Amino acid sequence: NIPKIVLTRPLMPEIMAKFQSRPVNLTCWETDTPAPREWLLDNVSGADALLVMLSDKVDKELLDKAGTNLKAISTMSVGVDHCDLAQLKERNVRLSNTPDLLTSATAEIGALLYLAAARRASESIAFIQRNQWPQVGWGPLLMAGQLSENKTLGFLGFGRIAQATMHRLVPFGIKKVIYTDSGRTDRSARNAELSKTYDIEIKRVDLSTLAQDSDALILLAAMTADMKHIINRDFLNNMKKTSFVVNVARGPLIDTYALNDAINENVIAGAGLDVIEGEPHIDSNHPLVKNDKVFLLPHIGSSTVETRYAMADLSVSNALKGAYNEDMQSQINL
Ligand code: GLV
Ligand code: GLV
Numbered sequence: 041n042i043p044k045i046v047l048t049r050p051l052m053p054e055i056m057a058k059f060q061s062r063p064v065n066l067t068c069w070e071t072d073t074p075a076p077r078e079w080l081l082d083n084v085s086g087a088d089a090l091l092v093m094l095s096d097k098v099d100k101e102l103l104d105k106a107g108t109n110l111k112a113i114s115t116m117s118v119g120v121d122h123c124d125l126a127q128l129k130e131r132n133v134r135l136s137n138t139p140d141l142l143t144s145a146t147a148e149i150g151a152l153l154y155l156a157a158a159r160r161a162s163e164s165i166a167f168i169q170r171n172q173w174p175q176v177g178w179g180p181l182l183m184a185g186q187l188s189e190n191k192t193l194g195f196l197g198f199g200r201i202a203q204a205t206m207h208r209l210v211p212f213g214i215k216k217v218i219y220t221d222s223g224r225t226d227r228s229a230r231n232a233e234l235s236k237t238y239d240i241e242i243k244r245v246d247l248s249t250l251a252q253d254s255d256a257l258i259l260l261a262a263m264t265a266d267m268k269h270i271i272n273r274d275f276l277n278n279m280k281k282t283s284f285v286v287n288v289a290r291g292p293l294i295d296t297y298a299l300n301d302a303i304n305e306n307v308i309a310g311a312g313l314d315v316i317e318g319e320p321h322i323d324s325n326h327p328l329v330k331n332d333k334v335f336l337l338p339h340i341g342s343s344t345v346e347t348r349y350a351m352a353d354l355s356v357s358n359a360l361k362g363a364y365n366e367d368m369q370s371q372i373n374l
Pocket of ligand 2 (some may be wrong): 260
């Protein structure tokens, strides 16, 4: 029996060629747009493995349609919040993602969003585009932002990408790092080491201290049900007026409307976002798109050419192994 693999997005030609390395029946959505849910439901039957993007929901309905042949899911992402882990575990379906190889690229976007928000890049661009520059000219406090020196960075979630983001920002003069995380891993030894390496204080704190003490808050936590809207109006009310929020993780960590209001009411200074609740259905009328103090990118954290080729390559080799019921690289413990 030749295993069937369903792929929800065409990948680079060089990477697609890898599917010829072993006998497989490949069913692939052919256009460079998200595979419609209906197409996926109609084509998944009898699949041995699925290669999915973070925009494809791997839930009970899809798994039921796939049937009992299904052995593995390979997702071309580090996040796995689009997959129902309990359902996968119950059905003995393996899951693999693409961690590590996207850490640097995503940390660069974290640093970019941090600087863009700190130095009011989005507002400054809007100022030029609205022809305000000729009237206002150079001003003593024109677009005056926040200097990084002697500031406290707060991380919601302090895994590999957060640490890599810190690594990129410490040279700007950051004085202290505070963080919260889900706490499954004891990181005290690692933190002591990091503290020494970077010569800064690194401290785990509770959520309200994170809100109160962060000059900039960087979200790099995995999205789980209990984390939905963890950044809500109460949290934002506790933040400093000069502080800003950077989201490099998942949109629903933030209550969108609470964030928009908090910025408009000068409760916080602004935001830099690579992700937003409701993406990709975000048009130019969305309040955060219209908000000059929000620097928004279309979920491109891992998008460097090198990184995306590496992610595609790993997810294809994982899909092939998974279809043959072999251990995949970076398999998730369900
Ligand atoms: C990006 O958000 C990813 O999960 O890979
Ligand atoms: C994600 O993989 C992280 O470690 O932050």
